Amino acid sequence: MATAISGGVFDSYASCLNAFRFTDLESGRTLTDTLEIHTIELGRYHLQKKDLATASLLQCWIYWLLHAHEYEPEELLKLFPQEAIRQATQTITQIAQVTEDKAMYDAREKAIRDQQWALNASRKEGVIEGKIKGKIEGKIETIRMLQEILNLPVSSDSDFSGKSLEELQSQAADLQNRLRNRRVS
Numbered sequence: 001m002a003t004a005i006s007g008g009v010f011d012s013y014a015s016c017l018n019a020f021r022f023t024d025l026e027s028g029r030t031l032t033d034t035l036e037i038h039t040i041e042l043g044r045y046h047l048q049k050k051d052l053a054t055a056s057l058l059q060c061w062i063y064w065l066l067h068a069h070e071y072e073p074e075e076l077l078k079l080f081p082q083e084a085i086r087q088a089t090q091t092i093t094q095i096a097q098v099t100e101d102k103a104m105y106d107a108r109e110k111a112i113r114d115q116q117w118a119l120n121a122s123r124k125e126g127v128i129e130g131k132i133k134g135k136i137e138g139k140i141e142t143i144r145m146l147q148e149i150l151n152l153p154v155s156s157d158s159d160f161s162g163k164s165l166e167e168l169q170s171q172a173a174d175l176q177n178r179l180r181n182r183r184v185s
Helices: 002-006 049-054 057-070 073-079 083-149 165-184
Strands: 017-023 030-040
Touching: 049 057, 057 083, 073 083, 083 165
Parallel strands: none
Antiparallel strands: 017 030
16 A cells, blocks of 8 residues: 555645545445544645635644744744644744753763763873872982992982983882992902
C-alpha cells in the first residue's frame, strides 16, 4: 500500500485530504463506524497567509504545520484565533523553552565539570612540580655538601639555574665518585 501511495496513485485527485475505511476485499463490506485513516498531503497544500481569515480549521492546521517555524509565537497567536491552534502554539513554545533551559543547564554543568577537571589537573601538576622541585632542592643540597667535603668551591644558586633534575643527578653522581676515589687512594 505504501508503494501505491508514493507511486503517484493520488496525483490525479484535487483534494489534499483523504479518508480511508476498512473494507473486506471478498465481500466488499466496509466498516463504517470503526476506524478511519485520514491522510493529508502537505506537499499539495498551497494556502497563503492572506487567505487564513476565511480558511477552514483543517486548512489553518495545515498552514500551521507547514509554516509555524517561520513565525514567532506571539505572531502565531495573533494569526490563529482558534483555541486548539493557540493551545498547540503555547505548548510548543513551552517545550521549546524547556529544551532551551535544559541546553543552558547542560552547558553550565559541562562548564562546571570542565573547570573542575582543569583544577584537578592543575593540582596534580602542582603536586608533580612540587615533588620535582623538592627533588631538585635535595640534589642541590647534596651537591653543595659533597663540594664542601671535597674542599671544592660551593656552587651558588645561579650556578644551578636552568639545570634539569637529570643534570643535577649526574653532577651529584660525579661528586660521589670523586669522594669514593679519594677515600680509596
